[in-house]
Amino acid sequence: MAGIVGVAVSVPRYRLPREVIASEWGATAAGGEKAVANHDEDSLTLAVNAALGLGVDGPPADAVYFATTTSPWAEKQAAATIAAVLDLPPAARTLDFTGTLRAGTSAMLAGLDAIAGGSASRVLVAAGDCRIAEPDSPAEQSFGDAGAALLLGCEAGLAEVVATHSVADEFVGTWRTQGQEFPRAFPGAFETKFGYGRVIAEAVKGVLAKVRIEPRELATVVLPAPTPRAPQAVAKAAGLDPKRQLQESFWTTLGDTGAVQPLLMLAAALERAKAGDLILVVGYGDGADAVVVRATGAAIPAGHGVARQIEVKRTLPSYGRYARFRKLVRKETVATESSSPVILWRDRKQLLPLYGGRCARCGTVQFPKHRVCVECADANGLEEVRLARRGRLFTFTNDYLTESPDPPVTHAVVELDGGGRLYVQLTDCEPERVAIDMPLELTFRKIHEHGGFNNYFWKARPQ
């Protein structure tokens, strides 16, 4: 038996009201707002931060599957970075699932297959998506950014997997070629009717038939929602009651979060599920995936829950700031700086899973892990120690001199719980509300792209 043993989501704190987009282009606002990744977030960091919400510091996963349509790398694996941050053993299998909006559910199916096949007993599915919509297009109001993570295992945990089904379907409805920057959709209702509607209905029918479950027996149904209305018709066609059974898509509050959306909605469904509730999850794109799970009713730690992450937010002040974050506007005078893959590789244990050192003689926890103790100069070697992900602000400054898409840059000295000081930037914060002693949590971020590649490290943000 395979099941979902953990679930967590990572919603960026920034929101862009659709009204701001609409008024920029003289269009009609679709209502609500969308989640926008901060300038230092991408699909990889969203996936990592969701995975950290699982408390994966505990049982190691045997495999990490990263799901996205917007990997920060065209060539180079992101799952390997996630595995490194989580400090998984080298034997962990890593793979990126991409190229389709059902990458999230497909990664989940592949994880379940690995568990069924015995090659893994714990699979982490970490999804992140930051789809960049063409400016002044309906998609721009629709697309939102988010991350979600599922931990799959050999036991029921939160939910037992009852049945799975997949449909492959060649369909040019939504696409992005190598040369295109923005996803495109064929205009009109062609895809809604002949892609989305037809294929989802087929997948739902297929999975329910496998286990002889009637549509009305489902407590909650997760259908992808490219628009808030899209799932209604297909639900009705499949014999479902949209009012009672459809899971809220968060389109109004977060937007269409792409490959993450079905997993995000599944997380929300699991959070309020009672023992025995049947939940159907569907992913759509070049076919469809369908999974039926039976909830155990086990409680999910609330910290990384969907509701709280939707609630904790910060509104982007302008379209310009959004455009700068997503590089829709370009600065030419930015200083070209270099980076060193050599240094990043050498320091990987300190930079990714964030190890420091503890002096065997004086006990001082320190970062980085020095050769000679920073406190007592003992040279007998420091013991490797994984630093806490929480701490308090010791001192800081809001720096208006450092170049940033979101000035000021807040530099912070963080006193970590359990020892060690970290010098990092604060992010997702209101600079004027930053105060010494405020509780902080660490968050994994993209620091810059110097050297022509993505450079990742940690930042801190208010808890």
Added chain:
Amino acid sequence: MNIRDRVAVVGVGCSKFGEHYDRSLEDLVVDAAFEAYRDARIESSRIEAAWVGTLESGYSGTALADPLKLYDIPITRVENYCASGMDAFRNACMAVAAGMYECVLVLGFEKLRDSGRRGLGTFGTHPVVGYGTTAPSLFAMAANRYFKTYGVTKDALAKVAVKNHHNGTMSPKAHFQMEVSEEQVLAAPLICSPLGLFDCCPTTDGAAAAIVCRTDVARSIRPDPILVKGLGLAVTSGEPYLKPGFAYTGFPATRRAAESAYEQAGVTPKDLDLAEVHDCFTITEILNYEDLGLCAPGEGWRYVAEGRASIGGEVPVNPSGGLKSFGHPIGATGVRMIYEVCQQLWHKAGARQVKDAEIGLAHNLGGPGAVGCVTVLANA
């Protein structure tokens, strides 16, 4: 070994400090060096060795040899962050005291305006750890911690800017001759909270020089050489932000360097007639008062507020205008401080002259408070 009375300064020079878009590094170096030669009434042929202090405006001894055509003698470049100039002076003094040379040149310079950068830009050598750090950010973090620890607010800092700008108006070679009011300082745009524009020293071009001799030789050159009484240098962590337990309310490097210099000189802070200190930012000057022992920890903000650091006060601090008003061409600053203390001890400081000055201190600070350098000078 104690440096006291072994070596003396016989001549000093200083270029006009400022925004010298129309002048080259060569111009500044030649101005400073030849003024020092004239001041000492010596020819350049008398120079047996030289030390040059610069952070990044030149490399190797050739940075000095070429503009001055000072060839075929030992020249050493010294780099120790913003304390490069005074450490060059210190090394020159030690070589003379060791008996290697009788007469040497020390020159510090920096040409910051040729790059178009604001301040020193960001620095750090690691691709991601400490990324984006700027010079003001390092001291701003000390300011916020100092405020929290002692219940002080931003207006305490403004008083340093007002005082040093006032002194600068009497300092013809200073970058600025411009009074500022407390209101102006407090209303200035933020650079790194809580530091505003007027809490920061400017981005300046300049050079300064000093000629150091063995004391007996110095007396043969001029009747009133300035004796070197004490030289202290201490280096602590260049990453104080990562050091567990670092209080961020002062700089141990300054304390250690000052203790050492006072001990060699046989003086206490009470004996000083003036001090030129490293006020790269207003908060730094307040911390310096405390670290140099002019007042107790936590009292620095009062020291300036009560006028004790003003000309005519207890120990006038930065009568030159300090880095704040005179400017801070990095490698030049430490030597420029020696220049100012000598002017004061020779009673040639004009309108900013500290009455009856006999003993003066100069303090240069490098990096994030990591390199402390202190020199005590006195009349012979």
